[in-house]
Amino acid sequence: MARAGLTTERLVKAGAELADEVGFDQVTVSALARRFGVKVASLYSHVKSSHDLKTGIALLALGELADRAAEALAGRAGKDALAAFANAYRDYAREHPGRYDAARFRLDPETAAASAGVRHAQMTRAILRGYDLTEPEQTHAVRLLGSVCHGYVSLEAAGGFSHSAPDSQESWAWVVDSLDALLRGRPLS
Template sequence: MVRAGLTVERVTIAGAELADEVGLDRVTMSQVARRLGVKDASLYTHVRGLEDLRGRIALLAADEKTMRIAEATAGRAGRDALVAFADAWREYAHEHPGRYAATQTPMEIDPELAAQAPGPRRAVELTYGMLRGYGLAEPDLTDAVRLLRSTFHGFVALEAAGGFAHARSPQRSWVRTLDALHTLLEHWPPSREGDSA
């Protein structure tokens, strides 16, 4: 068994690659150990167990997805930023289905580890920054973030599950969905009385 160079990063990447191939919920410590050519027990020097590994995969994926979105949206505003943001989100979900699933699944993550990971915090900053370009402020910002996340995640989840059986191309529907979101964000309905919480 080859153990040289085994690190928490290598274990996490091996787990992430496996998640993309077989699905996050089907990853086991034994499979990761086999992938790395080590005994199961060797992994526990680097990660506490399967839940810890899944949390690390989630943070890795959040960093990767956020970096991709940041690069796509740099220097853009309005509809251009929205489309670049959404396309980067969807492309990441297509290319890394297991990692993407980890970013959408609530899990217990070591607070110290989470505090060191810039991805989740940067993702919030990018999303709020893009939406401020539409002139939104709280509580509308939070509502708009939830709308975008629900729309993007719902679309890619249905797409991955083969839920779009109609002959019309999902890509065309995606483009129209982004057109509709842009129109809605430009004409966001006013908050109702007492709607500050």
């Protein structure tokens, strides 16, 4: 019987909110039980462990991020698609730092294959169809885009760009322009 209206979905959503407030690494079943004012044992019929809870949060975050990226990409191609995709990730990370970290949580292969992570890869490859890349360059480019976006977002979230000029938005635009130039095979300026 559900206590306090608890469901797996409600707990995962509350866990995601908690991750945004205190950091994904601080999310535990105990912390969630305190949030709901219930005993830890009350949650175990809905989540098996903190790892199970974190997996649920990761899946939620991957789905939200994929939905946001898909919406941003609709009707766009080339550099516009690249910028929309990159901005969707950066904006999500800024608005939901704990969830963004959760999206990087290591999932077991079966769970990962059934997650929205597959949609992310498909969208990245769709963007890259606007560039003249063959394999293995396309796979390299998928990894490059993920690395650059995640690296920039992580450094920015840690305050790495807050004390110097130009501002981080100007640098971000330069990074996206540079990625586009690189992918088009143009020399960087």
